[in-house]
Amino acid sequence: MRLFKDLYQYRELLKTNVKKEIRGKYKGSFLGVLWSFINPLLQVLVYAIVFPFIMRSSPDHFIVYLVIGIIPWNFFITCMNQGMITVRMNAGIIKKVYFPREILPLSVTLSGLVNFFISCIVIILFCIFGGVGPLSWHVILVPIFAFIQFLFTSGLVFAFSAINIYIKDTEYIIQFFINLLFYATPILYEATLLPERIRWVLYLNPLTHLIETYRDLFMYHTLPSLTSVGYLIFITLIVLFIGYAIFKKLEKGFAEEV
Amino acid sequence: MNAIEIRNMYKDFKLVYDKPTTLKERICFWKTTKVQKRQVLKNINLDIKKGETVALIGTNGSGKSTLLKLMTKILYPNKGTLETHGKLTSLLELGAGFHPDFTGRENIYFNAAIFGLTRQEIDKRIDEIIEFSELGDFIDNPVRTYSSGMYMRLAFSIAINVDAEILLIDEILAVGDQHFQDKCFAKLKEMKKSEKTIVIVTHSLGQVRELCNRAIWIYNGEVRMDGTPNEVVDEYLKVCQ
Numbered sequence: 001m002r003l004f005k006d007l008y009q010y011r012e013l014l015k016t017n018v019k020k021e022i023r024g025k026y027k028g029s030f031l032g033v034l035w036s037f038i039n040p041l042l043q044v045l046v047y048a049i050v051f052p053f054i055m056r057s058s059p060d061h062f063i064v065y066l067v068i069g070i071i072p073w074n075f076f077i078t079c080m081n082q083g084m085i086t087v088r089m090n091a092g093i094i095k096k097v098y099f100p101r102e103i104l105p106l107s108v109t110l111s112g113l114v115n116f117f118i119s120c121i122v123i124i125l126f127c128i129f130g131g132v133g134p135l136s137w138h139v140i141l142v143p144i145f146a147f148i149q150f151l152f153t154s155g156l157v158f159a160f161s162a163i164n165i166y167i168k169d170t171e172y173i174i175q176f177f178i179n180l181l182f183y184a185t186p187i188l189y190e191a192t193l194l195p196e197r198i199r200w201v202l203y204l205n206p207l208t209h210l211i212e213t214y215r216d217l218f219m220y221h222t223l224p225s226l227t228s229v230g231y232l233i234f235i236t237l238i239v240l241f242i243g244y245a246i247f248k249k250l251e252k253g254f255a256e257e258v
Numbered sequence: 259m260n261a262i263e264i265r266n267m268y269k270d271f272k273l274v275y276d277k278p279t280t281l282k283e284r285i286c287f288w289k290t291t292k293v294q295k296r297q298v299l300k301n302i303n304l305d306i307k308k309g310e311t312v313a314l315i316g317t318n319g320s321g322k323s324t325l326l327k328l329m330t331k332i333l334y335p336n337k338g339t340l341e342t343h344g345k346l347t348s349l350l351e352l353g354a355g356f357h358p359d360f361t362g363r364e365n366i367y368f369n370a371a372i373f374g375l376t377r378q379e380i381d382k383r384i385d386e387i388i389e390f391s392e393l394g395d396f397i398d399n400p401v402r403t404y405s406s407g408m409y410m411r412l413a414f415s416i417a418i419n420v421d422a423e424i425l426l427i428d429e430i431l432a433v434g435d436q437h438f439q440d441k442c443f444a445k446l447k448e449m450k451k452s453e454k455t456i457v458i459v460t461h462s463l464g465q466v467r468e469l470c471n472r473a474i475w476i477y478n479g480e481v482r483m484d485g486t487p488n489e490v491v492d493e494y495l496k497v498c499q
Binding site for chain 2: 009010011012013015016092093094095096097098099167168169173252253255256
């Protein structure tokens with residue numbers, strides 16, 4: 001409750017930080033903010049060219065399939081990469097002024113969420129012109145799952161941005177796990193490609209559920225299974241709760257440790 | 259009604275030689291790193307009432323600034339409690355959070371947002387802030403082009419217009435030209451009249467006598483004397499000489 005009161009009072013700071021986060025990243029480059037949409041598309045291009053050669057069969061409408069996988073993945077990875085270092089990057093101000101420290105990780109994930117919503121336009125365009133049929137009403141559920149992803153990522157960013165202040169290796173260790181996670185999520189391939197006896201491992205990963213849900217809503221015009229949604233909400237709440245607890249515990253030492 | 263209440267508060271700083279920051283160092287040297295604790299503040303008990311203007315005096319390294327940082331909640335006590343009641347603004351370092359590439363006007367918005375003001379509240383105050391800073395046309399130039407005096411004037415003007423109930427100031431009144439110093443001093447006097455709580459750390463003892471109604475002498479992390487400015491300053495001078 002205290003958190004919401006603080007955030008409400010400091011909403012202007014949160015707003016300017018989110019803006020800075022979105023605009024600042026590509027400041028000085030010729031195309032500016034547009035890069036955050038071009039980047040994932042270039043990535044899609046690479047996989048679309050290379051993958052059909054490696055794999056014997058690729059999913060139907062492979063490009064649309066890839067776009068719906070990569071854009072949410074990019075939302076996740078951008079938040080993680082920027083979020084983990086956000087406390088360290090703002091060391092100067094942490095030492096000099098008091099403000100609710102939660103603002104720092106939250107402005108990273110919030111800017112990611114805003115970016116994702118804008119990127120959804122790209123997904124929709126690919127769906128319409130990619131031959132998967134017109135959009136159905138299912139699309140209106142996308143914001144709910146985007147919000148779940150936002151909460152899940154925030155939980156992780158809370159935890160690791162704080163731990164990273166005390167142990168600087170965290171950044172690099174997590175980087176490795178994120179790389180691993182990319183292949184443990186059905187972004188480039190279909191889950192059914194894996195033999196049945198190890199497929200359950202894939203479904204431990206909440207991102208698998210998220211990305212399959214996005215595909216259900218955008219591409220297959222069906223609802224995600226209830227177990228999938230239930231598992232997602234369950235994991236998100238746990239991660240958010242533990243992550244925030246870690247952040248609250250460690251934030252008191254930020255000014256001395258950074 | 260107390261604005262700030264401090265009870266049995268202790269603050270240590272860890273002095274670590276070859277501080278391990280990476281995992282490898284932490285594992286390899288986890289027994290050999292010497293951690294020394296230096297007690298910066300010992301058993302502080304203070305009540306600062308609403309409306310008081312308090313000066314913290316003492317030699318360098320006696321713990322005054324640390325005490326101020328604890329009050330703003332940048333640092334947290336190791337033992338004991340510290341509570342503040344009311345909206346608090348601190349001016350520990352000038353222009354914390356200024357972005358050199360943005361104009362003075364934009365920086366007013368950034369800086370005031372850090373102090374917890376909303377857009378409307380800043381809109382309402384912006385003219386007053388610019389007028390107080392006397393920057394004139396410079397307000398629309400990037401802050402990196404400012405002289406240090408102009409920089410300081412802008413920072414001070416923002417902090418003083420935040421309308422906090424408690425204002426914490428750390429040795430900053432000494433910057434700026436005579437005219438601006440007088441103006442700041444007048445503003446502080448005006449705030450003192452309007453029942454704001456002010457805590458300043460300063461070495462200019464003349465200001466302490468003139469502005470404050472209470473002085474606290476911190477010596478080696480302990481409160482050595484607490485009383486009216488004249489008493490405390492006289493005693494402090496006697497010991498220092």
